[in-house]
Amino acid sequence: MNWITNYVRPRINSIFSRREIPENLWSKCDECGTMLFHRELTDNLNVCTSCGHHMAITPRARFSALFDGGAFAEIEVPAPNLDPLHFRDQKKYPDRMKAAQKATGEKEAMLVATGDIGRTPIVAAAQDFSFMGGSMGMYVGNAIIKAAEEAVHLKRPLILFSAAGGARMQEGILSLMQMPRTTVAVQMLKEAGLPYIVVLTHPTTGGVTASYAMLGDVHIAEPNALICFAGPRVIEQTIREKLPDGFQRAEYLLDHGMLDRVTPRARMRDELIGITRMLLGLPPAVMGDLPPPDPSRAAPAPLEPDPAAPKAPDEA
Template sequence: MNWITNYVRPRINSIFSRRETPENLWQKCDDCGTMLFHRELSENLNVCTNCGHHMGITPRERFLALFDGGVFSQVTVPEPVSDPLSFRDQKKYPDRMKAAQKMTGEPEAMLVATGEIGRTPIVAAAQDFSFMGGSMGMYVGNAIIAAAEEAVRLKRPLILFSAAGGARMQEGILSLMQMPRTTVAVQMLKEADLPYIVVLTHPTTGGVTASYAMLGDVQIAEPNALICFAGPRVIEQTIREKLPEGFQRAEYLLDHGMLDRVTPRTELRDELITITRMLLGMPPAVKGDLPKPDMAEPAPAEPETPAKE
């Protein structure tokens, strides 16, 4: 047995070999620059534990934190025509769609689901800004209509989380037509006397702000979210004036009567439970309330042993 080959060399290699560290273990905060451990950041719902900056979060991650036990059922959304205008810029529209689907793992920019929050049945819809900027195309219009129809059918409130850069340019006028379509969908909820709650996240801009995102019975926003139709840079270049500090941010809109609440993401679930139950005329939710366990059938009684005389 060659002890140098079998023992010494492997031992030296194990000491000096380079250990690969995964690149996704740490993430840098966009605002304060703090390096955040991925598990700690995920547990805090992608909110910086140092400065409270709200980073992007996918609809599926949001729903896992929102619904009781992370349990929800996805609502099927009708598929629109894939490329109605045969649009092409630097890439073909279908190629951009495939790239976005591969990056996000989702078929489109909106997810619709049903479930319970605080034992309160709801329908929820959320936009994914990482999917082509959350742009509003025909699929997003179909998704909001499907969410409204499901809410009316089940007689449940609808909670919508908006995050979009506006209409989807690759669908042209068909994208802009989703503004009146989604407005009609919101009207369906109002006619059915069902609450419609909107949570505006960063950013919510363009045609989305000009339609369903600003029609809620209650308007809530996450801290420092940009909420506008035209962005501040466009406005500054148009009017040739310096805009106020924090213009078009959530706190500014709250001060000027455009919003009802600005709520941190970590407190949003409890806030939505309280508001939803209030609008439905239900009693306040009980903290730590658990489903009543199924009553198991009593075990058969054992035969009595005759007493000895």
């Protein structure tokens, strides 16, 4: 009986028991409801392979796809006072910060880095919407100022990816003060004659849209991204009218002159390389791993035949 209990029964249970499947192997598209395998979704830069819907992507994953070889150097951002207003709603502000840091693995809602795209050195900054909605607090303001200072110091263009629900209410007026601070940072770039390119992703709203997100030399958006100051529902309730289809979406804003381009994520890197090099007055980038051709080592042009030279018998 012990042999059956201790060996046979566990052996049968191990063969026929249901194996547990990790929950993070599949993701559901918010737009069409298709179940997507995580590796396939990651390889496609978090874009649905069925309907083309652009899902959220972390700054590190975005930078890995943007920079040459996925290599970039992170820039340290000065840390502000953690809880200047001692704010508390359902949770204390420091507790919310710890929860967001644990969930995302990041210090704050913006990542700043340097690297090359198409062998063109740049400084890049990207907001993380999964970190408290990418809200603009003092750290985000410090990050943009640091990115601008680094770009001026290195004489590189700045490319910023925005994704935010607006200002961070836990920091009150100190959060709103980041609007003029970041505006001054953008002005530093303009005075230095350096390009400032903004890529607006879903969603970009509130004080972020009213400040650094709409001050670029070139504005590019991902497809169907919501870009606004006040949301459509708030506007409908205020004016008591039905808004047009696609109102405040990237394609609508492109048609009405608010954007320069709407570019899918898969083509964003090539688009940014071309625009950056054009603004810097550089020739088009050489694609691939080979070095650009050296004009001095080009093969000489074939000599033109001399009309006075004697002709071969078959040419006579």
